[in-house]
Amino acid sequence: RRHSGTRDMAKKRGKKKEKKEQKSDSSSRKGSKNGKSQGEVSLVIVLPFASMKDMAAGLARVSAYIEDPTHHGKPASEDKVSSLVASRYAGHNFSITDFKRAINALGKLTPSEERVQKTILSALRKNGQRHCYVIAHVSSDEKTLQHEKWHATYHFDADYRARVSGIWGMVKKSSPAWANQFMKHLGDKYAQHVWVDEFQAIVLNREYECATKTVNLLQSILPKKEPFVTVQVKV
Numbered sequence: 001r002r003h004s005g006t007r008d009m010a011k012k013r014g015k016k017k018e019k020k021e022q023k024s025d026s027s028s029r030k031g032s033k034n035g036k037s038q039g040e041v042s043l044v045i046v047l048p049f050a051s052m053k054d055m056a057a058g059l060a061r062v063s064a065y066i067e068d069p070t071h072h073g074k075p076a077s078e079d080k081v082s083s084l085v086a087s088r089y090a091g092h093n094f095s096i097t098d099f100k101r102a103i104n105a106l107g108k109l110t111p112s113e114e115r116v117q118k119t120i121l122s123a124l125r126k127n128g129q130r131h132c133y134v135i136a137h138v139s140s141d142e143k144t145l146q147h148e149k150w151h152a153t154y155h156f157d158a159d160y161r162a163r164v165s166g167i168w169g170m171v172k173k174s175s176p177a178w179a180n181q182f183m184k185h186l187g188d189k190y191a192q193h194v195w196v197d198e199f200q201a202i203v204l205n206r207e208y209e210c211a212t213k214t215v216n217l218l219q220s221i222l223p224k225k226e227p228f229v230t231v232q233v234k235v
Helices: 052-069 078-083 096-106 111-127 140-158 160-174 176-187 192-204 212-221
Strands: 043-049 087-094 132-138 227-232
Touching: 043 052, 043 111, 043 140, 052 078, 052 087, 052 096, 052 111, 052 132, 052 140, 087 096, 087 140, 096 111, 111 132, 132 140, 140 160, 160 176, 160 192, 160 212, 176 192, 192 212, 212 227
Parallel strands: 043 132, 043 227
Antiparallel strands: 087 132
16 A cells, blocks of 8 residues: 655665565564465556546455555445545555455445456456456556555565564664654554555565665565566556
8 A cells, every 4th residue: 555645756666576465464573384375476456547536436345454554354334435545545455365354344334346256356367366356546547556565565475574564673673763753654544564665665675765775675584586476457
């Protein structure tokens, strides 16, 4: 997810390869020892929307259930969509497990949510993938698409996740004032369990001003190749 109000700067990339996939757990974002069978390729389903309004109609309640600072773990009613922080996300990201959990919790879906659900399940059937992640963005917004891909890398690459956590810990110790300011920025938009994931995506995508050293460190640990293949599907 990328909040539409974050500050923009520039772009870049970097190093290291995937061994194990994270078992989805929206309440902790911890890595998993549940590895993939050899040769199995992780899949990222990309959903390009015509507008933020359309995207919010189909995904705001899902993302709110997964990571909203107030509504995390609680289904929001249909009439609350426009007031949700997630309705202002410029992009969305989640594992297929978290998506199904959110959909089940929401119960009765709106027509827009049903359309998104059918699109995702159809893409899963066609691609026959078990290890799947979903990202969404407005079709003209390539910067947000890259931000969401950083989330997919974080999800699928256990070694990268561990290294990002180490850098985040180092930043909190070496630059506590910046870290506190950044956590306040995150706290208005996301539940705490996704903060480290947001840290790497926001910093790599140059959406929040920070030390060049931090950007360089994150770039240096990126896998040489994205640990997934993407398939774009029309919603």
